[in-house]
Amino acid sequence: MTTGLIPIAAGIAAALVALGCIPVAARLLAGPSSADRVIATDMLGLLGVCIAALVALIAWHPAFLDIALGIALVGFLGAVAFARLMERASVATAQEPAE
Amino acid sequence: MRAAVEMLAALLLVGGAGIVALAALGVARLTDPFMRMHAAAKAGVAGAGLLLLGAGLAFGTPGALLTSLAAVGFLVLTAPLASHALGRAAYVAGAPLGAASLADALSGVLHRKVFDIDPARTARPRPAREPFAKDNAMSAIPEFRRPADPAFLQRGQQAAEPVALRRILCCLVGGPAQAEATEEAIALARDACAQLVGLSGAGQSSPEWRGPYGIGGAFWSEWLASRSRARMRENAAAALHHFHEATSAAPQIDAQARHEEAEPRVLARLLAGHDLVVLPAGAGPHGFACDPRDEIASGLARARVAPVLRVARRPRRPVRDVVLVVGSSEACGALAAGLVRSGLWPQASIAIQPVADDRHGVRAMADAQAGLLRAHGRRVTVLPSVDLDFEAPDLRARLLRYDAAVLSCLSTRHGGFMDSIRNCVHEVTAEAVPVTLLP
Secondary structure, three states: OOOOOOHHHHHHHHHHHHHHHHHHHHHHHHHHHHHHHHHHHHHHHHHHHHHHHHHHHHHHEEEEEEHHHHHHHHHHHHHHHHHHHHHHHHHHHHHOOOO | HHHHHHHHHHHHHHHHHHHHHHHHHHHHOOOOOHHHHHHHHHHHHHHHHHHHHHHHHOOOHHEEEEEEEHHHHHHHHHHHHHHHHHHHHHHHOOOOOOOOOOOOOOOOOOOOOOOOOOOOOOOOOOOOOOOOOOOOOOOOOOOOOOOOOOHEEEEHHHHHOOOOOOEEEEEEEEOHHHHHHHHHHHHHHHOOEEEEEEEOOOOOOOOOOOOOOOOOOOHHHHHHHHHHHHHHHHHHHHHHHHHHHHHHHOOOOOEEEEEEEHHHHHHHHOOOOOOOEEEEEEEEOOEEEOOOHHHHHHHHHHHHHOOOOEEEEOOOOOOOEEEEEEOOOHHHHHHHHHHHHHOOOOEEEEEEEEEEEOOOHHHHHHHHHHHHOOOOOOOEEEEEEEEOOOOOHHHHHHHOOOOOOOOOOOOOOOOOOHHOOOOHHHHHHHOOOOOEEEE
């Protein structure tokens, strides 16, 4: 009935996603600006969604798909919070009157 | 049927993973934050969506399919919002636009933080490193005060012989008062038949570790330093250009110009051997506007290598009224000697303005200097003393009639936490009077 294709495909996909983590982590460490780091964090969240889905396939347990959904939710909130933080911090310093 | 679905799922999984890997590569390799965000938002969401769909299909149960569809829908709905907010924040925070951007379409629409913090725009300007010791005599804190030294007066009187102006140095650092300062220097050189040297290029601080950097701080600090150097050189070039024009209009003056870039203390050493240094008012160590106590003129006056003439506006010629501000600092005891030695304004009548003469030594210094000036044939009046708790506008109105002032320093403020002076006589004087001599 099953072709046995799914575990192979999931393994390849997991390898690709894991490889993708490396440049994103490098960008997260290197920066140079804080915007770059926030974007890299956002991308890591997406990679986490993918990894959760692949773990669901490899472990063959659909509950991990809910984890993927949860990471997607939290990742969005995190990105928006970081964006607000950056914006407010820069506006606060820019509007401070020069002596 | 099941086999076809599984093949489709496998295809979606591998394809989605490939797109996500490409997006990750894009995040690392693209050149500016906006392009990186573009890779993360579009390719990343496409890849993750395909991969989730593949996972849902591979399970084949309605629950798993529904969960993965919900995750995809949620990603597709929220990723644009998140990346929009991130892009806006990155723009406002001043992330640099890459070389591929043709134009900044948002300039003037959004308030963008400037990363090139020129020293005048920072909220808390870093005080310039002072190569010379502070003069604490006028401090508001009694423990910091040192009484005036009577021996200093004696020394000043012995050395009070007028010196002919032979070499005048005009600092070309740029700023609003530079043109006036250049013209005043040329006029002085013409009157005294002196050699005029224009020295451009202000002090350049050595590259040193400036404390812990924020995120990406080393990169930006380097960039800022290069921007401020570039502006300094632009200022110096404009001032040099004006100097050349002005001196070529007066061919009888022996004038030369040079450009130096070195640390402040090296520049201060270059000034030695000049009889007078002419500086524009309000020029800080890098040629930008700054507080009076951080000015180049202030530092030079503390160094006491050469008398400093700080020009805010051109005075009327000849200078008729000069005011001498005598505080309780030791250096205030040698103002008259310095004025006589500089040989400036020989016809001017001189008013001595004591400050807080209830302090030790102020009255004595004022009288001694009046005697010294009278002995050199000047007309001297000693004004009533100014209380330290004076009102700045009153004093300014009284000082407006003077063409020049002789001060020991430009400001007696300490700055920072210990700064408890409401009004500083020296600052008000330097602001109100066109020309200030710091002997």
